[in-house]
Amino acid sequence: MEVLFVALIGLFFTAAVYLMLSKFTIRILLGIVLLGNGVNLLLFTAGRITREVPPIIPADTSTLAAGAANPLPQALILTAIVISFSFFAFLLVLTWRAFEELGTDSTDEMRLAEPLDEPLPPMGY
Amino acid sequence: MAASAPAWTFIALFLPFVAALLAPFLVSRLGDKAAWIIALAPALSFLHFCRFLGEISAGEVVTGGYAWAPSLNLSFSWFIDGLSLTFALLITGIGTLIVIYSGGYMKGHRHLGRFLSFILLFMGAMLGLVVSDSFLMLFVYWELTSIASFLLIGFDHEREAARRAALQALVVTGAGGLSLLAGLVFLWNVTGVTQLSLLVHLGDALKMSPFYLPALFLVLGGAFTKSAQFPFHFWLPNAMEAPTPVSAYLHSATMVKAGVYLLMRLNPVLGGTPAWEILLPFFGGVTLITGALIGIRQTDLKLMLAYTTMASLGLLVMLTGFGSPHAIEAAVLYLVAHSLFKGALFMVAGAVDHETGTRELPLLGGLRHAMPVTFAAALLAACSMAGLPLFAGFLAKEEIYAALAAGNPRAVFFTGAALAGNALMVAIALAVGLKPFIGQRKNTPRHPHEAPITLWLGPVVLAALGIVFGVFSPLLHAYLSSPMASAIIDEPTVVTITTIPHLGLPLALSVFTLAIGVLIYWQLERARWLMAQMLESLGPGPDRWFDHMVTGLVRFSAGLMRIIQPGRLEIYITITFILVALTLLVPLFVFDELPDMPAWPTGLLVQEAAFFVIAALGIIAVLRAADRLTAIVSLGIQGFAVAVIFLLFGAPDLSFTQFMVETLSVVILTLVMTRLRLSVSDHRPAGQVVLDATIAIACGLGFALMLLKSVGRPLDPFMTDFFDAYSKAIAHGANVVNVIIVDFRGTDTLGEIAVVMITGLAVLALLKLRVGKRGEG
Amino acid sequence: MNTLILRTAAPVITALMLLFSVFVLLRGHNEPGGGFIGGLIAASALAIFGIAHGPGAVQRAIRFHPMAIAGAGLFLATMSGLASLIAGVPFMSGLWVYPDILGVEVPLSTVMSFDIGVYLVVVGAITAIALALETEPENGSAHDEGSR
Numbered sequence A: 001m002e003v004l005f006v007a008l009i010g011l012f013f014t015a016a017v018y019l020m021l022s023k024f025t026i027r028i029l030l031g032i033v034l035l036g037n038g039v040n041l042l043l044f045t046a047g048r049i050t051r052e053v054p055p056i057i058p059a060d061t062s063t064l065a066a067g068a069a070n071p072l073p074q075a076l077i078l079t080a081i082v083i084s085f086s087f088f089a090f091l092l093v094l095t096w097r098a099f100e101e102l103g104t105d106s107t108d109e110m111r112l113a114e115p116l117d118e119p120l121p122p123m124g125y
Numbered sequence B: 001m002a003a004s005a006p007a008w009t010f011i012a013l014f015l016p017f018v019a020a021l022l023a024p025f026l027v028s029r030l031g032d033k034a035a036w037i038i039a040l041a042p043a044l045s046f047l048h049f050c051r052f053l054g055e056i057s058a059g060e061v062v063t064g065g066y067a068w069a070p071s072l073n074l075s076f077s078w079f080i081d082g083l084s085l086t087f088a089l090l091i092t093g094i095g096t097l098i099v100i101y102s103g104g105y106m107k108g109h110r111h112l113g114r115f116l117s118f119i120l121l122f123m124g125a126m127l128g129l130v131v132s133d134s135f136l137m138l139f140v141y142w143e144l145t146s147i148a149s150f151l152l153i154g155f156d157h158e159r160e161a162a163r164r165a166a167l168q169a170l171v172v173t174g175a176g177g178l179s180l181l182a183g184l185v186f187l188w189n190v191t192g193v194t195q196l197s198l199l200v201h202l203g204d205a206l207k208m209s210p211f212y213l214p215a216l217f218l219v220l221g222g223a224f225t226k227s228a229q230f231p232f233h234f235w236l237p238n239a240m241e242a243p244t245p246v247s248a249y250l251h252s253a254t255m256v257k258a259g260v261y262l263l264m265r266l267n268p269v270l271g272g273t274p275a276w277e278i279l280l281p282f283f284g285g286v287t288l289i290t291g292a293l294i295g296i297r298q299t300d301l302k303l304m305l306a307y308t309t310m311a312s313l314g315l316l317v318m319l320t321g322f323g324s325p326h327a328i329e330a331a332v333l334y335l336v337a338h339s340l341f342k343g344a345l346f347m348v349a350g351a352v353d354h355e356t357g358t359r360e361l362p363l364l365g366g367l368r369h370a371m372p373v374t375f376a377a378a379l380l381a382a383c384s385m386a387g388l389p390l391f392a393g394f395l396a397k398e399e400i401y402a403a404l405a406a407g408n409p410r411a412v413f414f415t416g417a418a419l420a421g422n423a424l425m426v427a428i429a430l431a432v433g434l435k436p437f438i439g440q441r442k443n444t445p446r447h448p449h450e451a452p453i454t455l456w457l458g459p460v461v462l463a464a465l466g467i468v469f470g471v472f473s474p475l476l477h478a479y480l481s482s483p484m485a486s487a488i489i490d491e492p493t494v495v496t497i498t499t500i501p502h503l504g505l506p507l508a509l510s511v512f513t514l515a516i517g518v519l520i521y522w523q524l525e526r527a528r529w530l531m532a533q534m535l536e537s538l539g540p541g542p543d544r545w546f547d548h549m550v551t552g553l554v555r556f557s558a559g560l561m562r563i564i565q566p567g568r569l570e571i572y573i574t575i576t577f578i579l580v581a582l583t584l585l586v587p588l589f590v591f592d593e594l595p596d597m598p599a600w601p602t603g604l605l606v607q608e609a610a611f612f613v614i615a616a617l618g619i620i621a622v623l624r625a626a627d628r629l630t631a632i633v634s635l636g637i638q639g640f641a642v643a644v645i646f647l648l649f650g651a652p653d654l655s656f657t658q659f660m661v662e663t664l665s666v667v668i669l670t671l672v673m674t675r676l677r678l679s680v681s682d683h684r685p686a687g688q689v690v691l692d693a694t695i696a697i698a699c700g701l702g703f704a705l706m707l708l709k710s711v712g713r714p715l716d717p718f719m720t721d722f723f724d725a726y727s728k729a730i731a732h733g734a735n736v737v738n739v740i741i742v743d744f745r746g747t748d749t750l751g752e753i754a755v756v757m758i759t760g761l762a763v764l765a766l767l768k769l770r771v772g773k774r775g776e777g
Numbered sequence C: 001m002n003t004l005i006l007r008t009a010a011p012v013i014t015a016l017m018l019l020f021s022v023f024v025l026l027r028g029h030n031e032p033g034g035g036f037i038g039g040l041i042a043a044s045a046l047a048i049f050g051i052a053h054g055p056g057a058v059q060r061a062i063r064f065h066p067m068a069i070a071g072a073g074l075f076l077a078t079m080s081g082l083a084s085l086i087a088g089v090p091f092m093s094g095l096w097v098y099p100d101i102l103g104v105e106v107p108l109s110t111v112m113s114f115d116i117g118v119y120l121v122v123v124g125a126i127t128a129i130a131l132a133l134e135t136e137p138e139n140g141s142a143h144d145e146g147s148r
Helices: A002-020 A025-046 A071-102 B006-038 B040-050 B053-057 B082-105 B112-131 B135-153 B160-191 B196-208 B212-226 B235-241 B244-253 B255-270 B274-297 B301-322 B325-356 B372-386 B392-404 B409-433 B453-471 B473-489 B505-522 B524-538 B542-564 B569-590 B606-624 B628-648 B652-675 B686-711 B718-727 B736-744 B746-776 C004-027 C035-053 C055-062 C066-086 C110-134 C140-147
Strands: B062-069 B074-080
Touching (some): A071 C110, B006 B082, B040 B082, B053 B082, B053 B473, B074 B135, B082 B112, B082 B473, B112 B255, B135 B235, B135 B244, B244 B255, B244 B301, B255 B325, B301 B392, B325 B409, B325 B453, B372 B409, B505 B524, B606 B628, B746 C110, C066 C110
Antiparallel strands (some): B062 B074
């Protein structure tokens, strides 16, 4: 079963990295979203895969039933999903605002902080 | 005994810092008269240290201190023996006179208060430096003196020369400070102690250690830069850009002697080895000759004195490293005598400058009638510097020759160096202390008349002490030189030399020195011309090299920045992911840790397989999306597929969350994309596609292999079992995931919701910002 | 997207979703659910209402600025953690009381108030983002209304 997850995660990472290597901000953003999903699946798989039994303790016992899913990665992923979403929203707005202010979506042309022909720093005292 | 009560010593050590804080207020209320009041602070410190004279001369040491960071074995502790005490008295005593002198010299200057504040800051730092017991304290004070020196040299910061000199001094002494720190860390590591007083007894162990030489070099790096030894000497003459009181105090009497102090302090620990006895005399000797020769060439009174200071420091280093008790005694005597006469001569030079408006030797002459008191002080100081009998300088010179002329070939070489250096210094002493005052009266920019008491008090006291110490030498030896020499050699030593000349080789050498010195003085013009020719032929010195080094460094770092930070995000990301891929893949292959080939999963359900395929198709669709709508939809597809996969494999919480997030993502993506007129299509050249795809596949493969390897190992169930066992029993919750989030790892969650909150604020700020900007434009 | 059907259905959907979100929040300790999921459901509900009737309407409906709600949530969560300090146990230790209300034993805890804090932060922050994006940027006054 793990091998399927591994293959899918590999695909997620490959696609995410390829998109992030683009010059264009919106594609970098798409790459970041895929990367977030890939990482979540990676955590999930690293905690081992079980089928269908959620980590909820039945009413009549005090511990999980045998074969229940590992709750720890789920707790980590759950907060990670929400955080990635807020991060995504922020980056989306940032991309939009950068486009509005700078008139470009190519990172190569965004040279406000590091101008192309920056002069040497002062040499005197 | 009350005098050794730690609290009083603590107050005496901090009094200069307190005075430094108060100085600007006092000056703004009382004008330049405030200097007299401010001088009380160092004077009180001086008196406090005087009370230790009895104890120290009886061979005891005064220690005390307070715990600072006990866990690190650090304390604020002092250790006062003969060496520290002599330095402390010089610092506070000369400091008192300098403060009074500054009041007169800087009279009417609008930043007098600031100036006095810096002087006192330095005084406190220097005082702390010489009494420090712990390494860290020593280092902190050491750096503080460098900073105070920077502030004082650059005091006249509107002139470029002053700024350059200040920066140069800071860079050179600061680099030396780092070297010292490294050296001290070595000493600490090898011996395991952090206190100088304990270190003294561990010298033998240290000398056996393989780290002895590195430690020695690093410590010497600190001492040589601070004490302006060749080839680090260039900052000292440039430091003459500072107002004259600074030159008299920091750059002749005290700060530059910090390096010598350090060498003397560490003599029992590091000294006595061939390396020590070769390096110190050699560099000291070279510094002595260089300083004296360049000094002859100068015409500016202060510069002449500056180069002789450098020469004297060379002499002190040479004597400290020579390795015989006599040489140490000579160093002690010379150090005291030098502080007195050089401080006095600098102050005289300042007074002459103040009264006549020039420091150029050829423009000065016949001032003896106009400035009789200054002349008397100058003459006395010059005699001491020249080493005439009855003066402290004579004692020092006799002892130097007695120590060096021991007979072996090595001694002959250094005797020659000392002779040449001393003769040149005699000539300069006469040129500075005598020449401006005798001969024809010359026209000076200002009409000279006697300096006010503030300007002559310091030189007169110091010059008079030079003769008092000479005449009453037993007193000097009993209270200062013997305890100090004992501390440096680390065994009881008694200095006996007196000022009454007794026939022998040392006296003959002294007379010879004097004769050559007078001869050079007589032929001063010619000697200066000769030196000018010689220096001309040698080309630019280390001073110019420093400038080239600074420009070179700036160009180099600017060039380096252009390479590693070209300003293109693409390159940064490319490099980052190449490194990620290498980090993942290289260890797997190098250590042969590749995972076993997994078996094809059996018993795969149709719906499970279907959603894996859908997720994969979604990803591929995102990659190939050529317009906005495709991108949004395919992004949604892979997200919902992941949500279903979570549901199928026992994570309903994750599944619901992912569903909601994907819905909201699609909503806000649509909202922004409809406004954002940008194409999601990618135009990469073919070569770029191949490179990017290679990196991407390498990263994906790396993560996949790492994951496969880790799931192939048994899972450590420790944490999971813990949550399983206590979720219902202690935290009263059946949904273990939720219990972990809100209870077991609640603090973590608190941080995470704070992040969510901050992104919300950041988004609002980004959108608000535009409204403001539009409104303005 | 401003169709009549959506505009008619939106208030009902929103109300139902909000109710559902509170349900998910409160049952979260023992069944699937919790503050994060509940918060996201509520935020989606408000976003739908915003799409149908405009951000101004949402703003009027929830009375407070969304970020103020988020701030209150963060405050509540922090206070829930600090409450354990008063009880003399380490920060974030859960405290439980079981008052008897109308004959039914109701378990109340700082863990639950913490989860409510999480819910409020998520609702507030994400609604603020969604409303700010729904606001037409050219229309300055509408934008201000939506995000103040």
